[in-house]
Amino acid sequence: MDLINGVVGKEYLLLGNEAVVRGALEAGMDIATQYPGTPSSEIGDTLWKIKEDCDFYYEYSTNEKVSLEVAAAAASAGARSLAAMKHVGLNVASDSFMSTAYTGVRGAMVIVVADDPSMHSSQNEQDTRIYSRLADMPMLEPATPNEAKEMTKEAFELSEELGMPVILRLTTRISHTRGPVSFGEIKVPEGKKEFISNPTKFVPTPGNAYHLHRELKERIAQAKKLSNSSELNRVESAKGRVGIISSSVAAAYAREVKEEFEQEVSLLTLAFSYPLPDDLIKDFVSDLDKVLIVEELEPVMEKEIRSLLYGTGIEVEVFGKLSAHLPELYEYTPKLVREALAEVLGVELEDSALSTAESEVEIPPRPPVMCAGCPHRHSYYAVVKAAHACTKGEPDPVYTGDIGCYTLGAAPPFMAIDYLLSMGSSIGTTGGFAEATEQKVISFIGDSTFFHGGLPALVNVIHNQHDITLVILDNSTTAMTGHQPHPGAVKDGEGASLREVSIEDTVRGMGVEFLEVVDPQNIEETEEIFKEAIEFEGVSVVISRAPCILVENRFKMERGEEIVKCKIKEEDCVECDVCVQKYACPAFYRGPDGLAIDQALCNGCGACQQVCPLIDLFGEGAIEEEGGA
Amino acid sequence: METTNIVITGVGGQGIILVSHILADAAKASDLSVYVGEVHGMAQRGGVVHTYVRIGDIYSSLVPEGEADIVLSLEMGEAYRARNYLNSESWVITNQRRIIPLSVVKGEADYPEAEEIEKALDGLGERTLSVDATKLARESGSEIAENVVMLGIMVATGALPIEEETIKEAIVDRVKEEWKEVNLKAFAAGLQKGQDLIAELEL
Ligand SMILES: Cc1ncc(C[n+]2csc(CCOP(=O)(O)OP(=O)(O)O)c2C)c(N)n1
Numbered sequence: 055m056d057l058i059n060g061v062v063g064k065e066y067l068l069l070g071n072e073a074v075v076r077g078a079l080e081a082g083m084d085i086a087t088q089y090p091g092t093p094s095s096e097i098g099d100t101l102w103k104i105k106e107d108c109d110f111y112y113e114y115s116t117n118e119k120v121s122l123e124v125a126a127a128a129a130s131a132g133a134r135s136l137a138a139m140k141h142v143g144l145n146v147a148s149d150s151f152m153s154t155a156y157t158g159v160r161g162a163m164v165i166v167v168a169d170d171p172s173m174h175s176s177q178n179e180q181d182t183r184i185y186s187r188l189a190d191m192p193m194l195e196p197a198t199p200n201e202a203k204e205m206t207k208e209a210f211e212l213s214e215e216l217g218m219p220v221i222l223r224l225t226t227r228i229s230h231t232r233g234p235v236s237f238g239e240i241k242v243p244e245g246k247k248e249f250i251s252n253p254t255k256f257v258p259t260p261g262n263a264y265h266l267h268r269e270l271k272e273r274i275a276q277a278k279k280l281s282n283s284s285e286l287n288r289v290e291s292a293k294g295r296v297g298i299i300s301s302s303v304a305a306a307y308a309r310e311v312k313e314e315f316e317q318e319v320s321l322l323t324l325a326f327s328y329p330l331p332d333d334l335i336k337d338f339v340s341d342l343d344k345v346l347i348v349e350e351l352e353p354v355m356e357k358e359i360r361s362l363l364y365g366t367g368i369e370v371e372v373f374g375k376l377s378a379h380l381p382e383l384y385e386y387t388p389k390l391v392r393e394a395l396a397e398v399l400g401v402e403l404e405d406s407a408l409s410t411a412e413s414e415v416e417i418p419p420r421p422p423v424m425c426a427g428c429p430h431r432h433s434y435y436a437v438v439k440a441a442h443a444c445t446k447g448e449p450d451p452v453y454t455g456d457i458g459c460y461t462l463g464a465a466p467p468f469m470a471i472d473y474l475l476s477m478g479s480s481i482g483t484t485g486g487f488a489e490a491t492e493q494k495v496i497s498f499i500g501d502s503t504f505f506h507g508g509l510p511a512l513v514n515v516i517h518n519q520h521d522i523t524l525v526i527l528d529n530s531t532t533a534m535t536g537h538q539p540h541p542g543a544v545k546d547g548e549g550a551s552l553r554e555v556s557i558e559d560t561v562r563g564m565g566v567e568f569l570e571v572v573d574p575q576n577i578e579e580t581e582e583i584f585k586e587a588i589e590f591e592g593v594s595v596v597i598s599r600a601p602c603i604l605v606e607n608r609f610k611m612e613r614g615e616e617i618v619k620c621k622i623k624e625e626d627c628v629e630c631d632v633c634v635q636k637y638a639c640p641a642f643y644r645g646p647d648g649l650a651i652d653q654a655l656c657n658g659c660g661a662c663q664q665v666c667p668l669i670d671l672f673g674e675g676a677i678e679e680e681g682g683a
Numbered sequence: 684m685e686t687t688n689i690v691i692t693g694v695g696g697q698g699i700i701l702v703s704h705i706l707a708d709a710a711k712a713s714d715l716s717v718y719v720g721e722v723h724g725m726a727q728r729g730g731v732v733h734t735y736v737r738i739g740d741i742y743s744s745l746v747p748e749g750e751a752d753i754v755l756s757l758e759m760g761e762a763y764r765a766r767n768y769l770n771s772e773s774w775v776i777t778n779q780r781r782i783i784p785l786s787v788v789k790g791e792a793d794y795p796e797a798e799e800i801e802k803a804l805d806g807l808g809e810r811t812l813s814v815d816a817t818k819l820a821r822e823s824g825s826e827i828a829e830n831v832v833m834l835g836i837m838v839a840t841g842a843l844p845i846e847e848e849t850i851k852e853a854i855v856d857r858v859k860e861e862w863k864e865v866n867l868k869a870f871a872a873g874l875q876k877g878q879d880l881i882a883e884l885e886l
Pocket residue numbers: 089090091092118140142143144146457458459460477499500501502503504529531532533534535
C-alpha cells in the first residue's frame with residue numbers, strides 16, 4: 055500500500071483524509087482514536103486498515119467524547135495522539151475538549167475536526183472555528199491534501215511546543231479531495247511512556263482551574279506570536295492595491311481566481327488561523343485600499359479583522375460577508391469567489407454558463423433510499439403496520455428517530471420519524487412526548503448509535519418509567535459512515551483484542567422488563583412482537599437484528615456463495631402495488647409486462663415474499679435470463 | 684497551463700468513483716497536476732452522485748457551474764440534471780440508460796422518455812454524444828463495464844490532455860485481474876463508438 059510503502063520524496067494521489075494519516079505517521083504518532091462521521095471517517099478507516107503493519111495504537115471509540123478522552127490521557131502521559139471527528143462530534147466531545155485546553159498535554163495532541171459546509175451528510179453546518187475561540191485552542195486550516203499532510207505534522211510540533219492540543223480543521227472539500235501529496239520520512243513511535251502525576255495541572259478543581267485559565271491565556275499569547283511569524287501564513291504580494299485574506303479551501307479558490315484578473319491582487323493565506331496573526335494582517339493591509347475576506351460559513355475572521363483594524367488609522371476598506379459580497383451559507387465555489395472579487399475590483403464578468411432557465415424536460419429528484427434488501431425496511435414495514443393496528447381510533451403515535459441509514463425511514467412510505475435532534479436523541483426525547491401527550495411513543499435507534507449516545511437516555515427512560523417502545527435496529531455495523539465495527543459488532547478475526555458487548559445483556563442489566571429479539575427478515579413474526587411491545591405499559595425494547603445486506607452479501611461473495619435473487623411471477627401479478635407503495639423496495643420497476651424486479655439491484659433478501667406471495671426466489675438461471683449482472 | 688474540468692455523474696453504485704480514479708491515475712502518470720472531488724456518505728444510497736476531476740494548474744477539486752469541459756453521465760436524466768455545469772463549448776457524453784427513481788415507479792412523478800431527454804440534451808449544445816454504453820459493455824463481456832465504455836468515448840473527444848495508452852494502463856492497474864480483458868474491450872468499444880459519433884457531428 056502506497057500510504058505506508060510509498061517512496062520518500064515522491065508524489066502520490068491521496069484523499070485529504072488519507073493525507074492526514076500520512077502526516078501523522080511522519081510525525082511519529084503513538085495513539086489515534088475516532089468515532090466515524092462523514093466527512094472525517096476515512097481517517098479512522100485508513101488507520102484501522104494499516105494498524106497491523108504499523109506501530110501505533112488505533113481504536114474506534116464508542117463516541118467522540120470517549121475518543122477525545124483516550125487521546126487526551128495518552129498525550130498527558132507524553133504520547134503523540136490524534137482524535138478525529140466530524141464537526142458535530144465535537145459537540146459530543148466538547149465538555150472534555152474545553153478542559154483539555156486548561157490542562158494542556160505533556161506530549162502532543164491533534165484534534166482533527168471536519169466541517170461540512172452545505173451539509174452534504176450532516177444535520178447542520180456549524181463552524182468549528184468558533185470552538186477554537188471558545189476553548190482558546192490553536193487551529194490550523196489546510197486548503198489541499200498536501201497541506202493536510204504537512205499541517206498534521208506541523209500540528210504535532212506546535213502542540214508539543216505549546217503544551218496543549220491543536221485543532222486541525224478540515225472541510226468536506228478537503229477531506230474528500232484526492233490530490234498530489236509529497237511523501238516525507240515516516241517516524242517510528244518511540245514506545246511506551248510513563249505518566250508523571252501532576253494534579254495541579256491535570257485535575258481542574260476550581261482552585262487549580264483558577265490558575266490553569268491564566269496559564270491558558272499565556273499559552274495562547276505565545277501562540278499568537280508563533281502565528282505572526284509562522285511560515286504557514288503565506289503572503290503572496292502583488293503590485294495592485296486590492297488584496298484577499300482567506301483560509302481553508304476558500305484560499306485555494308482565491309489563489310486560482312485572482313490570476314484571472316488584469317489587476318494584480320495580493321493574497322494572505324491564513325493556515326495558522328487561530329490565534330489570528332494580528333501584526334501580519336495589519337502589515338498586509340496597510341499597503342492596500344481594499345481587502346476582501348474570503349472564508350466559508352461564519353464571518354469569523356472578518357469580524358476579528360474589522361475589530362483589529364478599528365482605531366488603528368489604517369485606511370483599508372474591508373469587504374466580505376458583512377458587506378454582503380459573500381454569503382454566510384453553504385460552501386463556496388471558485389465562481390462565487392471570482393464574482394465577489396470582480397465586484398470589489400469593479401470588473402464586469404461574462405457569464406459562461408448556459409442559460410437553461412427554460413427546462414425542456416423535468417428530471418424528478420432522486421433522493422437516497424435504503425438499499426434493496428435493507429433489514430431496516432423490514433423493521434419499519436412491520437412497526438408501521440403494528441402501530442397502525444394498535445392505535446386505531448387514537449391519535450397517531452409519535453415516532454422519535456435517530457441518525458444512520460435508518461434515518462431514511464423518515465421518507466414515505468414509512469414516515470416513521472417525527473422528531474430528531476442528534477445522535478441518541480431518539481431515546482432521550484421519548485420522555486418528553488410520553489409525559490406531554492397521551493400518544494404512544496415509538497423510538498428507533500441504530501446499534502452503533504445506541505452505544506454512542508443511547509445508553510444514558512435509556513437509563514433515564516427506565517428510571518423515570520416512561521411508557522415507550524424502543525426499537526434497536528441492530529444490523530451489526532455502523533453502516534451509514536462506511537460499515538465500521540462498533541462495541542456490539544466485532545467481525546471475524548478482530549476478536550483477539552476486542553470484546554463484543556451484548557446489547558441484550560446491557561438492556562436487561564438496566565432492568566427492562568419487556569425485551570424481545572426479533573429477526574426482521576421474518577416480517578410477520580416481527581409485526582406480532584411489535585404489537586405486544588406497543589401494547590405493553592412501561593418501557594418495552596425490541597432488538598430487531600439482521601445484518602446489513604451489503605456487508606452480508608460481501609461476505610457471501612468472499613465465501614463463493616450464490617446470491618439468489620427474487621422475481622415476480624409476472625403472469626399472476628395483479629398490480630396491487632403493495633410492493634412499491636407500502637414496502638418501497640427500490641429493486642421494483644414497471645417493465646413492459648408490468649411490475650418486475652431489477653436483477654442487478656435485488657440483493658436477494660427474499661423478505662418481499664412475505665409482502666406479496668407472488669414473489670419467488672430463483673437461482674442463477676433466472677438472473678442470466680434477465681441479462682443482469 | 685490550461686485546466687480541464689470534468690464532471691462525472693450518475694446514480695450511486697454505477698462505478699463513478701472508479702472512472703474518476705482511473706482518470707486521475709492517468710493524469711498523474713502523465714505528470715499532470717490533478718485533483719478529484721469525491722462523494723462519500725449519504726449520497727451513495729441510490730442518490731445522485733457527482734465527482735469532479737480537474738487537471739491543470741489548480742489547487743482545488745470543485746468544478747464551478749458553467750465551467751465543465753466535459754460532463755460524463757452514466758445515466759441519461761442525470762446528464763440533463765447536470766446542465767448547470769455546461770457552457771457553449773462543453774462536451775456532454777451520456778449513457779442512454781435510464782434508472783427510474785422509486786417515486787416514478789410509485790406513480791408520484793414522471794420520468795421523461797429517452798427520446799425526450801435526448802432532444803433536450805441536443806438543445807444544450809453542439810457537442811452531445813449519447814450512447815448505449817450498457818449494451819456495448821454487455822457485448823464486451825459485462826454490463827458492469829459501462830463506466831469504462833464511457834471512458835473510451837471521453838478519450839475519443841480528444842478533450843483530455845492524456846494519451847490513450849496511459850488511460851489503458853490506468854484501467855489495467857485499477858481493475859481485478861479477471862476483469863482486465865473485459866474492461867479493455869469495453870474501453871476499445873467506447874473509443875470506436877465515440878470516434879464514429881464525432882465523425883457525424885460536423886463540428
Ligand atoms: C455526533 C455525531 N457523530 C457521528 C455522526 C455520523 N454518523 C451518522 S449516523 C452514524 C452511525 C450509524 O450507525 P448505526 O446507528 O449503527 O446505524 P446504521 O447506519 O448502521 O443503520 C454516524 C456515526 C453524527 N451524525 N453525529
